[in-house]
Amino acid sequence: MAGVSSCIKYSMFVFNFLFWVCGSIILGVSIWIRVSGAQQGMDSGMLAGVNLLIAVGSIIMVLGFLGCCGAVRESRCMLMLFFIGLLLIVILQVTGGILGAVYKSQVELALNLTLTANMEALQSTTGAEKEYQETFQKFERENQCCGLLNGAEDWGKNFNKPASKICECELENPSSSDLCTKYQGRYIYKKPCGEVIMKILKDNLAIIMGISFGLAVIEILGLVFSMTLYCQIRRK
Template sequence: FLPQVCGCIILGFSIWIRVSGAQQVNACNSSMFAGVNLLIAVGAIIMILGFLGCCGAVKESRCMLMLFFIALLLILILQVTGGILGAVYKPQVEAALNDTLNAGVDALKSTTGEHKEYQEEFQKLERKNQCCGMLNGPKDWGENFNKLSSNMCECEVEKQSSDLCTKYENRYIYKRPCGEVIMQQIKDNLVIIMGIAFGLAAVEIIGLVFSMSLYCQIGKK
């Protein structure tokens, strides 16, 4: 029963993270939420495995308990492997993230219309998070700064603060680059994901111990 509950919690949290970060994904790159997508899959699988474990315990089926044990063990091994790979390839991940942000800057500067949808989504991101540009503020928009909208990055607050706004081309715009917002969003989500992963590992170990214990007890009958 415990794995099913944990699976539901993991699934719920993962979907919440995915949905809450949807705009950042649209304005950046969907690969940034690969870990969240993986957790959604893991949560769903654990819910199914929890049902298998419950049935095995109720029916005292050694076959079902062994299947539950093996599947849970495989998931735990994959989690540990994923964590190790994440630590080993951290520089490559950071480099890929920087490349993604730089590609976003190129898309903002594009005047061909090819990235029109991206630019529209990014403007929504700017208004929502009170930021401007990807890495270098309004300069990231290039010629599009005055071309796409007359109030691009404009401070929509009654009292402009020097911490929030800065003057650029005779109007007040948001000071903070949106790249900082996106990076903070990723860091916040990573903390949640790591917490879920550690909690999940603990539950999996408990599940492994109990399933094997029950498996052995049934075998002695």
């Protein structure tokens, strides 16, 4: 009977040890963020994301442990559990990536609805949204844009406040720049910030999908290693 290939065995061990280390790092960092975030009053939505990372880190650690022990001890049971767990993760990743690619066009619609809802915050004159307005003005200056969807109109009455520099074009020659336009006697940035946000979102979505498919390729190698080793042990 054919023996177990040492190359496959130790390649499987190294692969899963690195897998386990990655899971440990994700879990450790996530727990640290969770604890410090809870103490500092982190938003519940962000905490939910951190909790998800804790779960992901834990699952990766368990799979890495199963893979390492299965390879070293030549345990078919552990290798099969590792294979099934990793296969489910690959299926979920690929499904998520495909759905992201298919529904990428709908991201713009969802974002527009969100931006429309946020216009009220820009137009608020009560002071309740002052922090948000100041943060958004900083975003406008950094990205040379104005408003959310309709430019300066999105600011409502706040645009004409005394000494207001909302959307103000800070270029040396705003009249000769394609980035600026004249509105109510002032030069302001022409591009709505919604376009900038959409570009950032689409770029990040493409990166996430790329990473997802890249990880899937690596995980498929793990599946091949584990099943090859499983079959060799079975024939032993």
